[in-house]
Amino acid sequence: MSSGNPETRKRILDSAWKLLEAAQGREVRMTDIAREAGVSRQALYLHFPARSDLLVATTLHIDEVKDVDARLVRSRSARTGIERLDAFIDAWGNYIPEIYGVGKALMIMGESDEGAKDAWAGRMGAVRHGCHAAIDALDRDGRLTAEHSVERATDILWTLLSVRNWEHLTIDCGWSQSLYIEKVSAMARRLLVADGIDG
Amino acid sequence: MSSGNPETRKRILDSAWKLLEAAQGREVRMTDIAREAGVSRQALYLHFPARSDLLVATTLHIDEVKDVDARLVRSRSARTGIERLDAFIDAWGNYIPEIYGVGKALMIMGESDEGAKDAWAGRMGAVRHGCHAAIDALDRDGRLTAEHSVERATDILWTLLSVRNWEHLTIDCGWSQSLYIEKVSAMARRLLVADGIDG
DNA sequence: CCTTTCACTTGACACTGTGTCAAGTTGCGA
DNA sequence: TCGCAACTTGACACAGTGTCAAGTGAAAGG
Numbered sequence: 001m002s003s004g005n006p007e008t009r010k011r012i013l014d015s016a017w018k019l020l021e022a023a024q025g026r027e028v029r030m031t032d033i034a035r036e037a038g039v040s041r042q043a044l045y046l047h048f049p050a051r052s053d054l055l056v057a058t059t060l061h062i063d064e065v066k067d068v069d070a071r072l073v074r075s076r077s078a079r080t081g082i083e084r085l086d087a088f089i090d091a092w093g094n095y096i097p098e099i100y101g102v103g104k105a106l107m108i109m110g111e112s113d114e115g116a117k118d119a120w121a122g123r124m125g126a127v128r129h130g131c132h133a134a135i136d137a138l139d140r141d142g143r144l145t146a147e148h149s150v151e152r153a154t155d156i157l158w159t160l161l162s163v164r165n166w167e168h169l170t171i172d173c174g175w176s177q178s179l180y181i182e183k184v185s186a187m188a189r190r191l192l193v194a195d196g197i198d199g
Numbered sequence: 200m201s202s203g204n205p206e207t208r209k210r211i212l213d214s215a216w217k218l219l220e221a222a223q224g225r226e227v228r229m230t231d232i233a234r235e236a237g238v239s240r241q242a243l244y245l246h247f248p249a250r251s252d253l254l255v256a257t258t259l260h261i262d263e264v265k266d267v268d269a270r271l272v273r274s275r276s277a278r279t280g281i282e283r284l285d286a287f288i289d290a291w292g293n294y295i296p297e298i299y300g301v302g303k304a305l306m307i308m309g310e311s312d313e314g315a316k317d318a319w320a321g322r323m324g325a326v327r328h329g330c331h332a333a334i335d336a337l338d339r340d341g342r343l344t345a346e347h348s349v350e351r352a353t354d355i356l357w358t359l360l361s362v363r364n365w366e367h368l369t370i371d372c373g374w375s376q377s378l379y380i381e382k383v384s385a386m387a388r389r390l391l392v393a394d395g396i397d398g
Numbered sequence: 399c400c401t402t403t404c405a406c407t408t409g410a411c412a413c414t415g416t417g418t419c420a421a422g423t424t425g426c427g428a
Numbered sequence: 429t430c431g432c433a434a435c436t437t438g439a440c441a442c443a444g445t446g447t448c449a450a451g452t453g454a455a456a457g458g
Contacts, residue, residue, distance in 0.1 A: 004434060026310065029415065040436050045417070108310045111225065147385065155372040156386070164363040173354040186346065187355070190389055203405060228444065239407050244446070 009047050011037045013061040016054055017102065025104025030054075052116035055106045059123060062099055071095060072130070081138030082193060088134045089161065089188060092127060093181050096166045103163055124162075131157040138192065145194045153192050160188060208246050210236045212260040215253055216301065224303025229253075251315035254305045258322060261298055270294060271329070280337030281392060287333045288360065288387060291326060292380050295365045302362055323361075330356040337391065344393045352391050359387060 015036035019028045030051060034041040048054040071091045078084035096103075103120070110117035132154045138144040144153060159165070161184070169175045175183070214235035218227045229250060233240040247253040270290045277283035302319070309316035331353045337343045343352060358364070360383070368374045374382070
């Protein structure tokens, strides 16, 4: 998977992270990352076979540093379905801005590169899994609206929580992050929870 | 805006349309469009200064051929706000698959080309305008939910009806076009219309 | 009949960014 | 002192966009 000095590897990942975050995923070239990391452009290819591999490794690096698992503990240990739904939206919704830069770069690459596309689809598949678990919990409590099947409800929550929707609401519509979380939570309840908005 | 024979121009636009629709916006080069139209690659640049201009012209060409205005008549002449909301979702929601190929190409280009980005943003601004009109109509009838202001409600409808969401629900989740329309209409009502789902 | 002009063709080329290749260089451990 | 691992250096292939200059062919007009 990777040859070379682990410290160099980490420097490359940190540089990619920094630049992609600053540029929100756009126009960050291999040359830029190499310069930022203080290594030659070719050193990048010694550590990562292709740009898409570097981007994927960067998302995993961020997951590790930001401890994504710890963020999901509250969601996984929720007692009720509604609690689980809220906790999941809070965890994932607040994680999106942290990985947006790298994610965006991967999304852009995915339009032309099959490897990048699959990698991003894999990450989003994990999010769908989280959505599914929340819907299942809701269903077990008998609080899932009768209007949708579990699969359809999962599709709806997954779509509501997509990075594209976060992008649209915060960047295109100008919503603050806290407004985003508040409104999206309310929308999820309205769309998915039977009878009303009580917790 | 364009020199040269209008018939050649039309042949280029039709070719671009055909290829972009078939490829769903991906990997259609200037060379491919030229070959399909039976002209030289350079002829394209005599008619359109850049690829983004050709893409924008193609969307406008489709609007003309598909008579987008006629599709919106039912929405504009609706008597009630709810009728207007339904008619707008029906009109726009069913128009998305028709422009998806070219729209996708423009969206992809917009990630790196400022001209393409602005052009697409302009088209989407028109959609937002339609959303705003529907929300206004709902508000005048006193049927807009108290939960959101007119602006926020417009943001929500605009996001719900985004091309990205259509893409996510139909392509990634596998929903049929009719299911998409049905579910999105129901979601819009649930999120935006006060007390229930009656028309 | 000759000339001009328009619409297009032909072929070459600059530019950007990714990825590859081959030949160094440097430092460290056996 | 040998040899290897990690990295550097510089050249190059490739794809796709966009530019440039010269050429062709047909039609319009003096």
